[in-house]
Amino acid sequence: MEKNSSCCFSNLSSNLPITCLITFITIFLHRVLNVIYRTGKPLGKRVSPQRPLSTLIVLGSGGHTAEMINLLLVLRKERFTPRFYIAAATDNMSLQKARVLENSLADSSETKGLSAEFMQIYRSREVGQSYVTSVWTTLVAMAHALWLMIKIRPQVVLCNGPGTCIPLCVIAFFIKVIGIRRSSIFYVESIARVKRLSLSGLLLYKLRIADQFFVQWPQLQRKYPRAHYVGCLM
Amino acid sequence: MGEARDGVKVKRVVFVTVGTTCFDALVKVADSQEVKDELYRRGYTDLLIQMGRGSYLPIKSTGDDGSLAVDYFTFSSSIADYLRSASLVISHAGSGSIFETLQLGKPLIVVVNEDLMDNHQSELAEELAERKHLYCARPLTLHQTIAGMDLNSLVPYSPGDATPVAKLINRFLGFPEES
Numbered sequence: 001m002e003k004n005s006s007c008c009f010s011n012l013s014s015n016l017p018i019t020c021l022i023t024f025i026t027i028f029l030h031r032v033l034n035v036i037y038r039t040g041k042p043l044g045k046r047v048s049p050q051r052p053l054s055t056l057i058v059l060g061s062g063g064h065t066a067e068m069i070n071l072l073l074v075l076r077k078e079r080f081t082p083r084f085y086i087a088a089a090t091d092n093m094s095l096q097k098a099r100v101l102e103n104s105l106a107d108s109s110e111t112k113g114l115s116a117e118f119m120q121i122y123r124s125r126e127v128g129q130s131y132v133t134s135v136w137t138t139l140v141a142m143a144h145a146l147w148l149m150i151k152i153r154p155q156v157v158l159c160n161g162p163g164t165c166i167p168l169c170v171i172a173f174f175i176k177v178i179g180i181r182r183s184s185i186f187y188v189e190s191i192a193r194v195k196r197l198s199l200s201g202l203l204l205y206k207l208r209i210a211d212q213f214f215v216q217w218p219q220l221q222r223k224y225p226r227a228h229y230v231g232c233l234m
Numbered sequence: 235m236g237e238a239r240d241g242v243k244v245k246r247v248v249f250v251t252v253g254t255t256c257f258d259a260l261v262k263v264a265d266s267q268e269v270k271d272e273l274y275r276r277g278y279t280d281l282l283i284q285m286g287r288g289s290y291l292p293i294k295s296t297g298d299d300g301s302l303a304v305d306y307f308t309f310s311s312s313i314a315d316y317l318r319s320a321s322l323v324i325s326h327a328g329s330g331s332i333f334e335t336l337q338l339g340k341p342l343i344v345v346v347n348e349d350l351m352d353n354h355q356s357e358l359a360e361e362l363a364e365r366k367h368l369y370c371a372r373p374l375t376l377h378q379t380i381a382g383m384d385l386n387s388l389v390p391y392s393p394g395d396a397t398p399v400a401k402l403i404n405r406f407l408g409f410p411e412e413s
Binding site: 042043044045046049053062063066070071073074075076079156158184186188190191192193194195196198211212214216217228230231232233234 | 253254328329330333337354355357358360361393394395396397398399400402403404405406407408409410
């Protein structure tokens with residue numbers, strides 16, 4: 001009898017880590033599914049519409065940045081405050097354009113103090129870099145993205161490609177899974193994409209990471225029915 | 235400024251731009267005798283080439299001998315001034331250059347770079363060509379496009395509008411509709 005109970009006890013203790021692991025995985029999967037289920041569902045009427053939302057704006061480069069600036073021009077800034085701009089470390093032009101936009105806002109409106117921050121992020125792989133060294137640089141880039149996202153914890157993420165936005169969106173997704181912050185992710189596919197989505201766009205669409213997915217040509221909307229056709233931004 | 239020499243000759247500039255890319259095939263073909271002759275025949279007087287990171291150097295010419303004047307440079311912080319003073323723009327297929335030119339209301343020929351691996355850029359140029367906002371060419375067909383183009387048949391591009399996106403974002407986040 002005694003023998004039996006101790007055996008039962010040792011059995012339990014050896015099973016404990018496995019039980020914990022299974023419980024953890026179950027909770028985690030449940031959270032992931034829950035987040036995926038809630039992705040794309042509108043937040044509902046805001047209780048206090050005056051309360052602004054902290055917003056992360058991921059700038060691509062060249063044409064991508066021009067499109068994003070056009071979108072920012074028509075958004076009401078007092079709703080999207082503070083604003084955090086992130087661009088690739090190799091791209092100096094984009095943050096410069098965002099600064100020009102923010103300065104023009106500071107001049108024209110009554111908003112006192114700077115409600116914008118500008119940051120750069122390492123890219124996981126530069127054009128032409130070897131795959132061996134890119135393993136290391138990808139890790140560094142991911143750690144850097146994680147650090148920035150934990151610091152910012154944005155309520156809104158605006159992005160329109162290219163690849164720079166992927167690690168940031170994936171981290172925003174997992175921040176939702178852990179339950180630290182529920183952020184709404186908006187992705188606008190570039191105007192240059194008429195027939196096929198970009199790789200970034202395809203990932204965010206297929207993995208259902210983006211809450212709302214916008215395309216600028218009707219052909220794309222027919223192919224990807226969950227996308228919203230919004231006409232040209234440029 | 236230098237618009238009329240003895241009140242006879244008015245400058246009509248063709249501006250070629252490759253943006254920040256390397257697109258020697260376009261620079262080379264723009265500098266070819268075939269294309270230069272065709273441009274001159276159509277009444278253009280100057281050819282200005284922004285050659286970017288390419289290595290092919292066009293042959294400079296003052297155009298005194300009754301031909302096209304040719305000049306080039308690598309980069310400029312503001313392409314807008316060159317676009318504004320041009321009578322015809324020949325551009326690579328980058329969306330930045332395309333829309334900057336269209337919004338200035340300049341006639342545009344987009345030349346698609348066939349050497350690019352992921353050539354999604356031709357999608358945009360072909361779509362806009364179908365809507366008659368511009369002409370779309372390949373390096374080898376540029377001179378035919380210049381010979382056959384009818385600039386009066388081009389449809390002016392009306393600038394896009396980001397308010398539909400803003401409206402959907404606001405609605406999603408639960409902000410009240412704009413009055």
